[in-house]
Amino acid sequence: MVLPIVTAEQRLAEVRGVKGVLIGRWGLGKTFQLWSLDPATTLFVDIEAGDLAVKDWPGDSLRPRTWEDCRDLAVFLGGPNPALRDGQPFSPWHYEQACARYGDPAVLDRYRTLFIDSITVAGRLCLQWCKGQPQAFSEKTGKPDTRGAYGLMGQEMVGWLTHIQHTRGKHIWFVGILDERIDDFNKKIYELQIDGSKTGLELPGIVDEVITLAQITSGDGPPYRAFVCHTANPWGFPAKDRSGRLDQIEPPNLGQLMRKLGAPEAAAPNDTPLH
Template identity: 85%
Template sequence: MSGFPIITADQRLAETRGVKGVLVGRWGLGKTYQLWTLDPGSTLFIDIEAGDLAVKDWPGDSLRPRTWEECRDIAVLLGGPNPALRDGQPFSPWHFNEARQRFGDPAELAKYRTHFIDSITVAGRLCLQWCKGQPQAFSDRTNKPDTRGAYGLMGQEMVAWLTHIQHSRDKHVWFVGILDERTDDFNRKVYELQIDGSKTGLELPGIVDEVITLAEIAPSDGAPYRAFICHTGNPWGFPAKDRSGRLDMVEPPDLGRLMRKLGAPEAAAPDKTSPE
């Protein structure tokens, strides 16, 4: 078995690993503002939402994809090609070479250790718009639009996109999403990721390592405060997951600090006061 590509325990432990997570929360709580807690020299802001007013002075670099095709191109350049895929398929070596011709040498992206993708909600809208124009979104019999076909294709596309970015083993990746609140039939509050279709929201927690909700907590004996909710079994019912086992249920709303607690190396963030 001398030629079998076994990775030893020492090799695996020596690998550089990145944190993969999703940060969700209501409008206006400061999800995008978390960029101010990250090192601008090693962070790439992938601004899909075009909602960067809160971080207009943040001194880091950004990309602004406007179409689903551009989102896929950026993903294959960040994550590299998947050799298991065939020519013509997204994220294949063929796609990687096509994207490289459109965007340039992906080596320029190597300096970015953290990818901050804002937001997965808007990425889903771009994806659905693209899916509605594909053959799968039309009935074979009548050639009329088929909503189920469009949403089915969207689920496949989004999960493939998220999974490919997640395989950037040595990078930190944070997907930002909007959290919806509704009341179920038993008058209980239920929280869900705001995204078209159900497949992405159901599968996303299994793709990433960390699910963090930025929430405003209203204690019975004090003023409300913002915090990161990090454990599944929290009393408020917020979506959360900590695969590392290093986080407390409630953490300060500082993404840079959270990443250092997860084992990411120390990095200098710009001097900026957190929003009220």
């Protein structure tokens, strides 16, 4: 057996995708960023059922409504994990079940980008499912065990995100809601709005890019919307740029951002500014 070394030439020739999460407050236009992406090669995964802002967008969409739907989509998209056993999510067994339900996975080949809106609602679906599992009940009393439900949710969400992240050939953007709270020292803290803490803590290590769409005030000028892209930013917004190609502040246009990240094929052909 030959050691399966991937040469530099092979690695550089591989088709890769950008994996990122776009976070922002309500009403700033996160879902509207779909208009900046190529509708011919973008699949809108509408978990939130909040597509009013993009009701005329000419691309295709999926509407998963349960956590089982979300898991089936992940394995259908990313293929099976051969290290997992039958009966486990994302195993070869699960992949066969998803293919039997949805058909030939080649139907997804035409899509280069997945826009998943939103990870916040996916977390709610996951928690709802977890509350019905055996781990969410005390073995001694049979009563609901909140800690058990949240522990299972953390495992489920991280497993789901990680499996999707391993889909090398596609760009994937998760959309999330930005939560603002005041800590014990009366300081504003910004974080991803999602039930439980495990997903929010581990998400930055899973994806390549963490981008916050925010309204920023600079000096005495009027406030303006922008993408915050660097971890060290003066506002304390969640952000991360693994590519090293982005400035601390970028125009609030996901298509333009993808061009700068080296994926111009993901942007809408007209690349018109968003308002």
